[in-house]
Amino acid sequence: MTTIPFSGPQPGGAHDIAAHHLWQPYTQMKTAVPALPVVATDGVRIHLEDGRTLIDGIASWWTAVHGYNHPHLTGAIRAQLDQFAHVMFGGLTHAPARDLAARLAARLPADLNHVFFAESGSVAVEVAMKMAVQFWLNRDERRLRFVHFHGGYHGDTAATMAVCDPEEGMHGHFKGYFPQHLLSHLPVTDDDEAKLASQIEANLESLAGMIVEPRVQGAGGMRFHNDKVLVRLRRLCDRFGLLLIFDEIFVGFGRTGDMFACEGAGVLPDIVTLSKALTGGMSPLSCAVARTKVFDAFWDDDPNKSLMHGPTYMAHALGCAAANASLDLFERHDRVGAARTMEGQMAQELAPLRGENDVVDVRVKAGVGVVQLRKINNLQGLRQAFVEEGVWIRPLGDVVYLTPPLTISADDLTQLTGAIRRVLTR
Ligand code: PMP
Numbered sequence: 001m002t003t004i005p006f007s008g009p010q011p012g013g014a015h016d017i018a019a020h021h022l023w024q025p026y027t028q029m030k031t032a033v034p035a036l037p038v039v040a041t042d043g044v045r046i047h048l049e050d051g052r053t054l055i056d057g058i059a060s061w062w063t064a065v066h067g068y069n070h071p072h073l074t075g076a077i078r079a080q081l082d083q084f085a086h087v088m089f090g091g092l093t094h095a096p097a098r099d100l101a102a103r104l105a106a107r108l109p110a111d112l113n114h115v116f117f118a119e120s121g122s123v124a125v126e127v128a129m130k131m132a133v134q135f136w137l138n139r140d141e142r143r144l145r146f147v148h149f150h151g152g153y154h155g156d157t158a159a160t161m162a163v164c165d166p167e168e169g170m171h172g173h174f175k176g177y178f179p180q181h182l183l184s185h186l187p188v189t190d191d192d193e194a195k196l197a198s199q200i201e202a203n204l205e206s207l208a209g210m211i212v213e214p215r216v217q218g219a220g221g222m223r224f225h226n227d228k229v230l231v232r233l234r235r236l237c238d239r240f241g242l243l244l245i246f247d248e249i250f251v252g253f254g255r256t257g258d259m260f261a262c263e264g265a266g267v268l269p270d271i272v273t274l275s276k277a278l279t280g281g282m283s284p285l286s287c288a289v290a291r292t293k294v295f296d297a298f299w300d301d302d303p304n305k306s307l308m309h310g311p312t313y314m315a316h317a318l319g320c321a322a323a324n325a326s327l328d329l330f331e332r333h334d335r336v337g338a339a340r341t342m343e344g345q346m347a348q349e350l351a352p353l354r355g356e357n358d359v360v361d362v363r364v365k366a367g368v369g370v371v372q373l374r375k376i377n378n379l380q381g382l383r384q385a386f387v388e389e390g391v392w393i394r395p396l397g398d399v400v401y402l403t404p405p406l407t408i409s410a411d412d413l414t415q416l417t418g419a420i421r422r423v424l425t426r
Contacts, residue, residue: 026170033380036387041068044405044412046392054392057416059405062218062250063281066329067405073280076325077318089117089314096320103327104274104289109263112272114295116307117287117315121249121275122155124286125211127309128271129159131290132209132243135297138305146181147200147210147242149188153219154211154247163211165220188212189225193232200240209243209270210236214261215365218250222370222401224363227265234267243270243294249286253277253326254336254406257343257366270294278319280326285319335406339367345410346402349417356425369402371420376400382423389419400424 024035037049044067046054059065066073080096087094101115116131118124129146136143148154148163155161161171162178182203184196200207214230217223230246237244246269251261255277258264262272271294275286298307329335346369353359353371361372376382376398386393393400393416402416 031380033384043067043069044408052387052390054387054390055408055412055415057386057391057393057402057404057419059277059403060281061276062255062403063276063279065253065255065277065335065406066280066326067407068281070280070329072329073282073322073325076321077282080318080321083317085318086313086316088312090310094315094317094320096317096324097315100320100323100327101287103324104287107327108260108272108289110268111292112262112268112289113292114290115287116290116309117285117320118309118311119284119286119313119316119319120155121273121286122157122160123311124249124273124275124288125154125160125163125245125247126157127307128245128247128273128288128290129163129208129211130309131271131288131294131307132245134305134307135243135294136208138297138300143206143208144179145203145206146208146245147184147196148181149184149212149217151187151217151220151223152211152213153217154213154249169220182207187223187225188217188229189223193236197236197239200236200242204240207240207242209245211245211247213250214246214248214265214267214269215251215256216261216368219396221397222363222368222372222399224365224368227267230262230265230267234269237270245269245271245273247273249273249275253330254339255367255403257336257340259330259336278326279322280329282322282326283316283319284313285316285323338406342367342369342404342406342408342413345413346417349414350420353421353424359424367403367406369417371400371424373398373400373424385423385426386419389423391416391419393420 038046039049040047044056046056104115105113116127118127133144146163151165153164158178161174163181164171166172166175184199210233212233234244246262248261252274262269271288271290273288279285298305343364343366347364350362350369350371354362358374359371360374363370376395379395382395400420404413
């Protein structure tokens with residue numbers, strides 16, 4: 001065995017040696033505080049190796065909507081594991097995927113009926129974009145660009161980074177590496193339909209579609225817009241014949257107070273992407289779901305008109321079993337109602353922060369509570385302060401936000417909002 005000198009921040013124990021080999025996400029490994037080792041989870045709690053317990057305020061990046069270790073989800077995965085964990089999806093299929101596709105199609109509005117599975121959110125967005133591009137290629141039109149918005153976030157792979165916000169977003173320094181899409185310099189909330197229409201008109205021949213996170217732009221800063229904006233975007237896409245992609249990877253499954261944002265807004269996208277809460281946080285799984293008019297553009301005798309994508313782990317059977325079980329829970333319990341109820345409590349308990357030094361906005365939409373600060377100077381210190389309060393809250397950019405499991409009790413939610421109030425007023 002070779003001994004590797006450890007140059008990380010806190011050498012010493014077995015965990016430091018292990019950590020030496022781990023490259024954490026979005027993290028400057030040289031200066032970062034070591035990641036906290038987790039030994040167990042249950043309900044809304046994360047148990048750490050050092051004996052501390054944290055109440056989870058962000059549901060593990062918005063996935064664990066039913067809380068952790070829900071017996072219905074763990075039971076479904078165990079039962080599926082006894083059958084098989086995974087088989088390739090080229091030429092083979094299985095009941096968990098078939099059931100899940102049928103249930104998603106039934107639950108999504110109108111003819112959003114054609115489900116293509118992948119493993120991560122970024123890949124689902126890549127697939128949605130490829131669907132839109134090939135929709136046009138199959139009609140002999142080469143339209144390779146998208147309209148996307150200021151403040152958006154759609155993933156970390158190349159095509160998805162290219163439709164995030166290259167000006168202010170976290171992928172800014174990769175500029176030049178991406179294909180150039182059409183960033184609307186308008187924030188998605190802007191009322192100026194004519195301005196966006198003229199941008200589209202000037203670029204129409206190269207545009208395949210438009211991509212937006214409906215209702216809440218998540219990782220780009222937890223920015224909200226109202227449903228009228230989405231109506232306007234649909235109107236523009238109809239007027240110019242563009243495909244409209246809703247990325248519901250963050251907002252889907254109750255987070256904004258409706259099962260899906262498109263359903264609540266009454267606006268039908270041509271393609272929708274789902275992931276994160278799809279499996280209740282149990283397993284990586286995602287999908288891009290297309291309307292019939294998109295699917296029909298691929299329906300042909302010509303094999304070249306097939307959708308050219310196929311992730312190795314697509315429709316992973318354990319993930320599909322978890323997702324079916326998660327849909328059972330949405331049917332049995334009013335999780336969406338719980339998200340709406342959370343809104344009132346968070347609004348009330350975070351309101352005292354309005355007017356505090358450095359707080360520029362407090363906003364809440366169903367299961368998303370946001371305190372926007374002028375600037376966060378010491379992100380790491382702020383994160384540690386939350387851990388010391390016994391909560392797991394990870395500020396991003398200039399916002400401190402809550403997206404707790406939809407099963408959280410009123411008392412635990414009060415612990416989260418209380419921790420935010422205490423830390424930010426210190
Ligand atoms: N789209 C949205 C709206 C997201 O919030 C995210 C993840 N934060 C992604 C896409 C990418 O998902 P993943 O991290 O699973 O690739």
